Amino acid sequence: MMYNVLIADPLNAVGILPLKNAKNIHVVVDTGLSAIQLHDKISEFDALIVRSQTQVTRLLLENASRLKIIGRAGVGVDNIDIEAATELGIMVVNAPNANTNSAAEHTMAMILALSRKIPQAYYALKNHQWDRKKYIGVEVRGKTLGIVGLGRIGAEVASRAKGQRMKVIAYDPFLSPEKAAKMGIEYGMLEEVLRVSDFITVHTPLLKETRHLINAQAFELMKPGVQIINCARGGIIDEDALYEAILSNKVAGAALDVFEEEPISHHKLLDLPEVIATPHLGASTIEAQENVAVDVSEDILNFFSGSIVRHPVNLPSVPKEIMNKIEPYFNLAEKLGTFLIHLIDEAVEEVTITYAGELSKLEVAPLTRNTMKGILKRHLGTHVNNVNAMYLANKRGITIQESKTTQKKGFTNLMTCEIKTKSDTRNISGTLLNGLGSRIVKVDNYRVDVIPKGHIVFIHHNDQPGVIGRMGSLLAEYQINIATMQVDRSDMGGDAIMVLKIDKHLENDELKALKDLDEIKDVKAIDL
Numbered sequence: 001m002m003y004n005v006l007i008a009d010p011l012n013a014v015g016i017l018p019l020k021n022a023k024n025i026h027v028v029v030d031t032g033l034s035a036i037q038l039h040d041k042i043s044e045f046d047a048l049i050v051r052s053q054t055q056v057t058r059l060l061l062e063n064a065s066r067l068k069i070i071g072r073a074g075v076g077v078d079n080i081d082i083e084a085a086t087e088l089g090i091m092v093v094n095a096p097n098a099n100t101n102s103a104a105e106h107t108m109a110m111i112l113a114l115s116r117k118i119p120q121a122y123y124a125l126k127n128h129q130w131d132r133k134k135y136i137g138v139e140v141r142g143k144t145l146g147i148v149g150l151g152r153i154g155a156e157v158a159s160r161a162k163g164q165r166m167k168v169i170a171y172d173p174f175l176s177p178e179k180a181a182k183m184g185i186e187y188g189m190l191e192e193v194l195r196v197s198d199f200i201t202v203h204t205p206l207l208k209e210t211r212h213l214i215n216a217q218a219f220e221l222m223k224p225g226v227q228i229i230n231c232a233r234g235g236i237i238d239e240d241a242l243y244e245a246i247l248s249n250k251v252a253g254a255a256l257d258v259f260e261e262e263p264i265s266h267h268k269l270l271d272l273p274e275v276i277a278t279p280h281l282g283a284s285t286i287e288a289q290e291n292v293a294v295d296v297s298e299d300i301l302n303f304f305s306g307s308i309v310r311h312p313v314n315l316p317s318v319p320k321e322i323m324n325k326i327e328p329y330f331n332l333a334e335k336l337g338t339f340l341i342h343l344i345d346e347a348v349e350e351v352t353i354t355y356a357g358e359l360s361k362l363e364v365a366p367l368t369r370n371t372m373k374g375i376l377k378r379h380l381g382t383h384v385n386n387v388n389a390m391y392l393a394n395k396r397g398i399t400i401q402e403s404k405t406t407q408k409k410g411f412t413n414l415m416t417c418e419i420k421t422k423s424d425t426r427n428i429s430g431t432l433l434n435g436l437g438s439r440i441v442k443v444d445n446y447r448v449d450v451i452p453k454g455h456i457v458f459i460h461h462n463d464q465p466g467v468i469g470r471m472g473s474l475l476a477e478y479q480i481n482i483a484t485m486q487v488d489r490s491d492m493g494g495d496a497i498m499v500l501k502i503d504k505h506l507e508n509d510e511l512k513a514l515k516d517l518d519e520i521k522d523v524k525a526i527d528l
C-alpha cells in the first residue's frame, strides 16, 4: 500500500529522509499553498506534516477524506483543531522534546539582546549612526528573572539564567517550593513573580486559562522598568496592554518572538523602539529543525507500519475488549480530575483514586490514566493524553495511588479522587446511575448531584441568609442564566458550598465580581 504524505510547512531536508527513503511512502513537499489550495488538495493525502504556520482547521479536516495522521514538527499544537481530528479519527503526533534547547537558547539571546539594546544599536549603525550614549544597557547579573511556566523550556531557561548569575523565581502550577529549591531557584505565586522580577519570561502553552495571563492588571503589579520576553505563544501576553505599559514607561523593553496573529509585517508594537522582535524563530536552528523533522517522520513511519508511535497527542490507547467494559466510566474519570484540579491552588503532591462497589471488579488502570489526564490537562494543554499522563505526572514528582474496595459506599459503583497539596486535601466522587448517565455526587464530602458537563461555578461560602439571592442577582446583572443549582452545608451557619450550572463560560471579571460578594470564601469557574 502506498501512502501519500504532504509536507505543508518548510522542513529540514535531512530530517525527512526516513520518509523519503521508505518504499511505501510518496512525499510531496508543497510549502506555498494558500488555505484554499490546501483545502482543495488535502483529500489526496494520508498524512500531513506542518510546523506552526499552516492552520489545520475543522473545515480542512472535514475535506480530508484519506487523512489518517497529522505530524506537528514542534511542540505547540494550537494551530491544529485536535478535537476535530480526534472526532474524525485522525491521529496527531508532535515532537515535544526536539526543540526545547533551541527555544531556551533563543530566549536567552532575547534577554541579552534586550538588556544591551543590541538590535536597536545595530539598526542605527547600519543606518550610519555611531551613537554610544543612546544605547546604554543594563547587566543581567544580579537581576531577577521571573519565569512563568516552568516546563521543558522554562526549566532550561532557568538553568541558563543561573549561569548568567541571575536570580531566578518561577511560578508553575506544578512547581512547589521544595522542587524549586532542588533546582536552585525560588518559588513564587504568579503575583509575587510579577512583583519582584526585573525580567519576566513566559513559557506556558496557549490555553484558555493562559490567554492574556499577562494583562493590564498584571503589568500594574510589576516593577517600573521591567523587561518582558515572550518566546512561547502570542496571546499569553495581551498585546494592547503591553503597548500601553510601554507608553506609560512601566515596561522598559520587550522581546517578542511570537504574536497573537502570525505572520505579520506591521504591528503597533513593532513601531516602538523599546520592542525587539524575531519572526517566530525560537525553534529555527539546524539542530532543532532536523530533530523535529526526524521525530515526526519516524512517528509517521511507526504509524503506517503498525508500530507504537512515540509522541501521540490524541491517541485512544485502551485495548478494545477492556474499553468495552469500562467505557461508561471513562469520561466520568476525566471529568472528576478536571473538576478537582480547578479547586487546587498549590502544586499537586499526591493523587489517590479509590474504586468502590462494582467498579472494583474492573480493570481500572485506564480510568486512573484518564483521571490524571483530566488533572494535568488544565495546565499542560491538549498534548496530555491517556498514554502520556502517567509519565508526565511522574516527571512532575506527583505520587499516584490506586485502591479498590468492594464496599458499596451508598452507590453500586463509586469513584473517588483525592488530591493532596502541601497544605490542603480536596476530594470528589462520581458514579454511574443506571440508565441516567454519570453524576458527580460529592465534592469535599458535601453531597451534590451534578451532571459532569458544561459550565460550572463552584462556590465556597458562609451559610448566611441572602448569599444565594445576592449570587443570583449578580449573575442576572451579567445576563448569565443559572440552569441548575445545588447547595449543601456542614452545619447551620457554618461552611457551605454551591454548585451552579450556567449557560456560558464565566469570564474573569465576572468571576472576580462573584468573589467580591459578602460571605463568599472562594469561587471557581470550571468548564467540563
Ligand SMILES: NC(=O)c1ccc[n+]([C@@H]2O[C@H](COP(=O)([O-])OP(=O)(O)OC[C@H]3O[C@@H](n4cnc5c(N)ncnc54)[C@H](O)[C@@H]3O)[C@@H](O)[C@H]2O)c1
Pocket: 074, 075, 076, 077, 096, 099, 100, 103, 148, 149, 150, 151, 152, 153, 154, 171, 172, 173, 174, 203, 204, 205, 206, 209, 210, 213, 231, 232, 233, 257, 258, 280, 281, 282, 283, 284, 378, 379, 380
Ligand atoms: N518560539 C518558538 O519557536 C517555540 C518553540 C518551542 C516551544 N514553544 C512554545 O513554548 C511554550 C512552552 O513549551 P514547553 O515545551 O516548555 O511546554 P511544557 O508543556 O513542557 O511546559 C509548559 C508549562 O507551563 C505550565 N503552565 C500551564 N499553565 C500555567 C499558568 N497559568 N501559569 C504558569 N505556568 C503554567 C505547565 O504546568 C507546564 O509546566 C509552548 O507555548 C510552546 O508552544 C515556542
Ligand SMILES: O=C(O)CC[C@@H](O)C(=O)O
Pocket: 051, 052, 053, 073, 074, 075, 076, 077, 099, 280, 282, 283, 284
Ligand atoms: O514551527 C516552528 O518553527 C515553531 C515551533 C514552535 O513554536 C513549537 O511550538 O514547537
